[in-house]
């Protein structure tokens with residue numbers, strides 16, 4: 306991977322410089338990364354982005370060219386500071402939840418503990434990778450929920466917000482259960498199965514539609530999916546596909562599928578299915594594409610559409626109905642004399658008040674039902690695992706509470722880097738996909754449904770809640 310050290314906001318560098326000037330650059334600080342609101346009105350988000358974050362941290366280095374560029378800046382960075390940057394490397398700790406984990410608002414998904422000099426620099430890139438990939442994995446999970454048994458193809462490269470988004474978005478969709486991508490680079494880099502049909506141009510460029518189908522299937526006798534809507538789907542495209550499929554049968558081959566890319570996909574798929582079945586071609590699959598998303602797919606299913614596979618591009622890869630996840634990276638503790646001193650950011654908007662302290666997060670799973678009861682944010686070092694009972698209460702509406710016993714507390718944050726060294730072996734994509742499915746099985750259906758899901762609570766331990774309240778009253782002059 307490439308060195309992206311200057312993929313940061315300028316204010317990170319100016320704060321670094323100011324710390325360097327004041328002699329405070331090595332103070333160790335703790336930052337939490339989290340988001341405040343779930344995207345798409347969904348009941349959960351799917352964390353993705355860790356692989357890229359790990360690559361990024363492993364390759365952080367200011368090159369001579371980077372330094373020369375910084376030297377040109379009007380702020381006039383001191384030569385000794387630029388010299389210092391030459392030795393820059395990440396020496397801190399990073400904890401994160403594994404990719405594929407279901408995550409919820411206001412819980413730390415990632416925790417950085419590092420000299421402030423480093424912790425500032427990496428904020429922008431970490432949020433950039435986490436926000437985009439988590440957004441796309443979440444969108445993909447919504448699509449997967451409405452078509453759990455169908456084949457889902459990610460077709461978005463041409464419409465993605467540039468190349469990185471296409472490639473990493475494709476990976477995020479695969480984590481959430483997509484079956485393949487049309488993007489060859491994503492296939493090469495990540496081992497995602499690649500698939501492709503053909504474009505209208507193939508048909509337009511041939512002497513006739515029939516000729517186009519014959520020549521394509523001659524070249525790919527076992528992998529052809531024919532696009533049937535170039536001229537007239539039911540009068541021309543499907544009959545020609547049937548004719549060619551029958552000819553293929555004579556040679557011992559099977560047409561894999563047809564693709565519908567326009568018109569009324571419910572009506573056309575039902576009619577095409579009938580025509581294929583009547584011709585004895587029930588094995589030929591019907592793939593649909595055309596600006597699809599989870600709403601359209603679920604609507605098409607309700608209309609009885611006979612579609613086996615879905616090619617999904619624009620709406621998925623651009624998260625068109627909510628193109629950004631508002632994940633943030635906030636200072637929560639200062640390490641002083643080996644103690645973590647909690648720090649808070651107050652806001653007139655209660656949702657923006659941070660949760661102070663050096664914290665971790667547990668998923669509280671009921672041993673009897675096997676289902677998650679809620680997440681529990683505590684200070685690192687609080688003994689959560691061996692407690693007999695745990696009081697879960699909503700941090701804002703504290704009267705909403707329940708006591709759980711007979712539970713397992715699973716710590717979600719795992720050590721990824723310790724003192725700058727990667728200590729976590731990144732999981733392979735098949736393992737991440739399986740893990741994601743296991744994660745889903747921990748949750749009641751009511752939290753997973755697409756429309757108006759039941760809220761899943763993220764609770765604070767009493768200690769965290771008390772410190773938060775103390776700091777609010779210290780700082781806020783009502």
Ligand SMILES: Nc1ncnc2c1ncn2[C@@H]1O[C@H](COP(=O)(O)OP(=O)(O)OP(=O)(O)O)[C@@H](O)[C@H]1O
Nearest residue numbers: 566567568569570571572594595596597601604608
């Ligand atoms: N039965 C259906 N119910 C609801 N939406 C549908 C149905 N069939 C298709 N759609 C969707 O309606 C939208 C309308 O498509 P569009 O305006 O592109 O028309 P089109 O017939 O596909 O024309 P074009 O040739 O320009 O692609 C698409 O997002 C498509 O997926």
Ligand SMILES: O=P(O)(O)OC[C@H]1O[C@H](OP(=O)(O)OP(=O)(O)O)[C@H](O)[C@@H]1O
Nearest residue numbers: 460566594595596597616617618619620
């Ligand atoms: O619709 P999406 O979900 O983004 O999926 C990708 C689209 O890309 C291709 O279309 P093309 O680029 O040929 O343009 P079109 O939309 O006019 O068919 C394909 O035929 C799909 O329609």
Ligand SMILES: O=C(O)c1cccnc1
Nearest residue numbers: 460487500501502503616
């Ligand atoms: O292979 C396809 O059919 C395909 C790939 C990308 C975009 N649209 C269609």
